[in-house]
Amino acid sequence: MRIESPLREEAVRELRVGQTVSLTGVVHTARDEAHARMLELLRQGEPLPFDLKGGVIYHCGPIMERRGDEWRVIAAGPTTSARMDGMQAEVIERTGVRAIIGKGGMSRPVLEALAQHGCVYLAYTGGAAVLAAKSVKEVVREHWSDLGMAEAVWELRMREFGPLVVAMDCHGGSLYQEVEAKVNAERERMLRVL
Amino acid sequence: MVEETVVRLMRTATTTLPVDVLAALERALAEETEEIAKAQLRTILENIRLAEEGRVPMCQDTGVPIFYVSGLWDEGLEAGIRQGVARATREVPLRPNVVHPLTRHNTGDNLGDGMPVVHFSPPKGDFIEIVHMPKGAGSENMSALRMLNPSEGANGIKRAVLEVITKAGGRPCPPTIVGLGVGGTTEEAAYLAKRAVLRPVGRRSLDPEAARLEEDLELMLNRSGVGPMGLGGRTTVLGVSVELAHCHTASLPVAINLQCWAARRCSARIYPDGRVLFRTEGFE
Numbered sequence: 298m299r300i301e302s303p304l305r306e307e308a309v310r311e312l313r314v315g316q317t318v319s320l321t322g323v324v325h326t327a328r329d330e331a332h333a334r335m336l337e338l339l340r341q342g343e344p345l346p347f348d349l350k351g352g353v354i355y356h357c358g359p360i361m362e363r364r365g366d367e368w369r370v371i372a373a374g375p376t377t378s379a380r381m382d383g384m385q386a387e388v389i390e391r392t393g394v395r396a397i398i399g400k401g402g403m404s405r406p407v408l409e410a411l412a413q414h415g416c417v418y419l420a421y422t423g424g425a426a427v428l429a430a431k432s433v434k435e436v437v438r439e440h441w442s443d444l445g446m447a448e449a450v451w452e453l454r455m456r457e458f459g460p461l462v463v464a465m466d467c468h469g470g471s472l473y474q475e476v477e478a479k480v481n482a483e484r485e486r487m488l489r490v491l
Numbered sequence: 492m493v494e495e496t497v498v499r500l501m502r503t504a505t506t507t508l509p510v511d512v513l514a515a516l517e518r519a520l521a522e523e524t525e526e527i528a529k530a531q532l533r534t535i536l537e538n539i540r541l542a543e544e545g546r547v548p549m550c551q552d553t554g555v556p557i558f559y560v561s562g563l564w565d566e567g568l569e570a571g572i573r574q575g576v577a578r579a580t581r582e583v584p585l586r587p588n589v590v591h592p593l594t595r596h597n598t599g600d601n602l603g604d605g606m607p608v609v610h611f612s613p614p615k616g617d618f619i620e621i622v623h624m625p626k627g628a629g630s631e632n633m634s635a636l637r638m639l640n641p642s643e644g645a646n647g648i649k650r651a652v653l654e655v656i657t658k659a660g661g662r663p664c665p666p667t668i669v670g671l672g673v674g675g676t677t678e679e680a681a682y683l684a685k686r687a688v689l690r691p692v693g694r695r696s697l698d699p700e701a702a703r704l705e706e707d708l709e710l711m712l713n714r715s716g717v718g719p720m721g722l723g724g725r726t727t728v729l730g731v732s733v734e735l736a737h738c739h740t741a742s743l744p745v746a747i748n749l750q751c752w753a754a755r756r757c758s759a760r761i762y763p764d765g766r767v768l769f770r771t772e773g774f775e
Contacts, residue, residue, distance in 0.1 A: 372551035401661040422534040423664035424550040445597040
């Protein structure tokens, strides 16, 4: 299934855990330091230099190469989302972002924020950096370049970015929780026979 | 000569995967039955193909540079390695990942105090051997050191590894390679765990007890159900390698080092006549 950003809330609420989608439209990369700066500004009532309403945050610190005046994406796979666990729910609430793309999944408070605000977590294959770079059609602009290449916010226009797995939806569904429950049961079973 | 060799080591390691890792990923794909797990592995294999074709890094996390050097230390050798790292960072290009641990200021060239990590050991012959491993943070962050009670034995090691791998879930980018350093002291165990990660997938320890531990753990971890990217499945690890050292009678140190599916490595030998040989599977 294809989805396009900016995303409408109704479109996001239709997505269900286990579905596979591809995304066309603008995404903003953001990792630890960008999340921290977003919250610092928003808590003081300051605007962000970019608009995330209906937008997509991509947990990614790409390798970029500058050729003349133009930036080119060399590699842009997802980073571990769990590092943003403590900040994500508030970022969702304050920005109106509709989708988070990352790897490894996020915490229960984030799952609750997804349901409350109408947002979805999409898993992209960790390390699939060249494939992701291929679906970048345009580097729109760079924000917060002082944070360095990996931590800066890169505004990227994507075409058919995927496959993205709906791993946490806005109905409380989480593929990670389903897997975790099975894994824990299996681990306890194995530990008993050791 | 050293600088040139290091640039090529880093370029080869970050853009191509050793054949044993690639074969293990293909076996993993054949092993999986669920569509989501299969799709993860297909995406990984397609990404590896594109990286090799375009000669670009397969993952944006090109890691921190680690080198194991067998040869006589001299200033020129160490300077050559550092120059090689800075040049490879610009030319491949690699992501500048090295920061001050407290200020988090990025040095921009992957150099810093104690970075790259370089381990020197005595020469093995008339050549200098350099083994390179770029180490990503996703898997490194999930690594662990446990000081077990000696009476816990092999079962205690299994419990510790099972706990670490199942709690890590999708974060270290499974299917992973698990390196275990068993015995020694704290720092020796950690060193051995990382050396274990460098061993080609499927090559068993020569110690029969360690080899049995490797086999048992591979079965257990793949039965755990974590699966590719933690989204569920039959392949959580590509392999488990154990390196041993004797230890204190009152200790059982166990270091667990994880390596993501992008288990990148490359080795080179520089001979006195100027020849340089490169191998991703390492030298015997």
